[in-house]
Amino acid sequence: MRGKQAEKGTVIVFFALMLPFLILFAGMAIDIGRSYLHKSYMQNAADMAALAGVESVSGKKASLITVTDVPALGQLITTESSKKADAGADKFLQMDNNGKWKTGGTNVKTELRKEIDPNKNSPLLRNRALEYYYKVELTDDMDFQFAKMFLPEALIPADWTVKVEAWARGGNKDNPLAGVDLLTQMQEVEDAYTFSTFQEWEANTKVPTGYNGNRRDYMKAISFTNKGPAYNADGTRSEIFDMDGTASINNNMRSLLINYKPDFSSSSKLTGNWDLDVIDNMTPAQARAYLYDLNLGIELTNWRIINANGVAIEENEGGYSLWGKFYDKLVTKFGEATATEIMFARIKSIVNVLEPYAVRDLSTLPASEISYDVYTDEPNKIDPLFVRLESEEYNTAGGRGWVTNTVRDISINIKADNTEKDIYGDYKYRPMIFFYDGPVGEDEDGDGIGERGKGRKSKTVVLSLEEDFRGILFAPNSPVHVEGNGHKFQGIIIAEKFVDAAGNTIDAPSYEGLNYSNLDAATADELQSFYAKLGFSEAKYDDFHVVRLSVYNNPNMDVAYTTGRSGITI
Numbered sequence: 172m173r174g175k176q177a178e179k180g181t182v183i184v185f186f187a188l189m190l191p192f193l194i195l196f197a198g199m200a201i202d203i204g205r206s207y208l209h210k211s212y213m214q215n216a217a218d219m220a221a222l223a224g225v226e227s228v229s230g231k232k233a234s235l236i237t238v239t240d241v242p243a244l245g246q247l248i249t250t251e252s253s254k255k256a257d258a259g260a261d262k263f264l265q266m267d268n269n270g271k272w273k274t275g276g277t278n279v280k281t282e283l284r285k286e287i288d289p290n291k292n293s294p295l296l297r298n299r300a301l302e303y304y305y306k307v308e309l310t311d312d313m314d315f316q317f318a319k320m321f322l323p324e325a326l327i328p329a330d331w332t333v334k335v336e337a338w339a340r341g342g343n344k345d346n347p348l349a350g351v352d353l354l355t356q357m358q359e360v361e362d363a364y365t366f367s368t369f370q371e372w373e374a375n376t377k378v379p380t381g382y383n384g385n386r387r388d389y390m391k392a393i394s395f396t397n398k399g400p401a402y403n404a405d406g407t408r409s410e411i412f413d414m415d416g417t418a419s420i421n422n423n424m425r426s427l428l429i430n431y432k433p434d435f436s437s438s439s440k441l442t443g444n445w446d447l448d449v450i451d452n453m454t455p456a457q458a459r460a461y462l463y464d465l466n467l468g469i470e471l472t473n474w475r476i477i478n479a480n481g482v483a484i485e486e487n488e489g490g491y492s493l494w495g496k497f498y499d500k501l502v503t504k505f506g507e508a509t510a511t512e513i514m515f516a517r518i519k520s521i522v523n524v525l526e527p528y529a530v531r532d533l534s535t536l537p538a539s540e541i542s543y544d545v546y547t548d549e550p551n552k553i554d555p556l557f558v559r560l561e562s563e564e565y566n567t568a569g570g571r572g573w574v575t576n577t578v579r580d581i582s583i584n585i586k587a588d589n590t591e592k593d594i595y596g597d598y599k600y601r602p603m604i605f606f607y608d609g610p611v612g613e614d615e616d617g618d619g620i621g622e623r624g625k626g627r628k629s630k631t632v633v634l635s636l637e638e639d640f641r642g643i644l645f646a647p648n649s650p651v652h653v654e655g656n657g658h659k660f661q662g663i664i665i666a667e668k669f670v671d672a673a674g675n676t677i678d679a680p681s682y683e684g685l686n687y688s689n690l691d692a693a694t695a696d697e698l699q700s701f702y703a704k705l706g707f708s709e710a711k712y713d714d715f716h717v718v719r720l721s722v723y724n725n726p727n728m729d730v731a732y733t734t735g736r737s738g739i740t741i
Contacts, residue, residue: 659711
């Protein structure tokens with residue numbers, strides 16, 4: 172009996188000695204189990220973020236792939252800025268309650284690769300991605316919470332870092348002519364025109380056989396380029412661009428360029444918000460002293476002086492003049508009061524649509540000239556006309572320092588109705604897609620390209636209707652003022668904000684609680700009340716099949732969006 176009691180005592184002692192170790196192992200098992208559950212959660216988040224990111228840049232349905240399926244960097248595979256992909260990924264990563272996961276943070280690493288075809292003849296198609304590959308890597312620290320309840324800190328391992336990685340692929344490799352979203356299409360148009368100088372664009376453009384004029388005349392004919400801003404006898408400065416869809420050699424092109432000429436130069440590249448409007452509240456003598464004392468080497472360039480009869484009495488494309496000397500020149504021509512008014516007037520860039528552009532016969536056009544339907548990946552029969560308003564890049568000017576243009580007041584005046592249909596119910600004219608992403612500022616991200624809409628801020632873009640209009644105004648970095656003048660608008664407007672004539676923000680509907688999927692009377696009334704403030708007699712969303720807004724599946728009458736709410740961002 173005593174032996175059995177001793178044996179029981181031994182078991183109890185042994186169990187007592189082993190209990191801490193049993194608790195440790197149990198706690199470790201629980202902590203390890205928690206880490207694997209958390210890792211599974213992290214992997215799901217990385218997978219969703221990678222898919223969302225690559226879809227946002229490719230505009231196509233994406234799929235997850237393994238790292239072994241990712242082609243190595245080389246001639247055909249290049250790295251790409253992941254800014255747009257990161258924005259798509261963040262829509263999922265921001266759901267992390269701890270706030271650790273956001274692209275650009277220490278717990279998230281991303282990478283975007285692009286597959287291209289360098290054998291394409293067109294620079295635009297050569298740089299267009301056949302396929303995108305996007306990686307999201309997440310890390311997080313797991314601590315041993317259960318073990319800490321029973322063991323001294325010295326016996327517990329340091330925090331355990333859990334890492335997961337996901338790669339996703341999306342693009343047009345299987346269908347190179349697949350449809351892409353509006354922003355991508357506009358980026359393609361921008362890439363086709365964005366050169367450091369007009370001369371570089373000229374050198375990279377093929378002049379068609381049989382064109383009788385010289386290369387420079389052709390380049391100006393297919394774009395809208397003046398000799399420079401007009402200094403007018405009425406005290407204004409302006410550049411006027413007249414778009415006539417019936418009389419121009421460019422009326423059959425996929426996209427057109429409104430090219431603002433440089434109007435000032437400086438001995439050094441100006442940075443931040445600097446613009447000539449810093450002298451707005453000065454007298455001519457103060458402005459002259461300010462510009463000289465700063466030793467900025469400010470000169471005016473590319474001008475036309477127009478008399479009261481509308482006749483150019485002096486033109487100097489490519490010429491240079493010190494601000495003060497040019498002021499003296501205007502005093503001799505127009506008198507001191509008018510000269511002062513002109514020199515302190517902001518340049519108005521005025522775009523007049525005088526005649527609509529007829530829908531083209533797509534069967535006669537090369538693939539590079541046709542937009543593609545984002546829903547079907549077929550040629551877009553709606554045939555939109557892209558019109559880029561181009562702010563001049565900072566560029567060197569033949570040893571004279573840097574040239575660019577001042578920030579402009581921009582007006583788009585619709586003087587032609589493009590909403591007319593034929594007897595079959597098809598539109599006769601092309602919808603016009605105007606886009607302006609702001610004046611060029613300094614190179615903030617170090618890629619050698621000036622940032623648009625940052626640093627130098629855009630002034631108000633005015634859309635004025637003198638006829639009914641069907642189109643898109645994409646001005647994500649600009650305040651937009653609409654003068655509807657009682658006309659109908661069919662399309663989309665995307666702006667930084669909407670303002671009245673005095674620059675005061677116009678409050679838009681809250682967009683929360685409104686029924687967009689099935690437009691009811693209350694929603695229609697609230698939207699129409701907002702459009703009445705913009706001067707529209709009627710506003711209606713029009714799906715041009717070149718853009719998908721991610722906010723609503725069926726926007727109906729919801730046509731005016733601020734940049735963040737549109738689902739299309741820069």
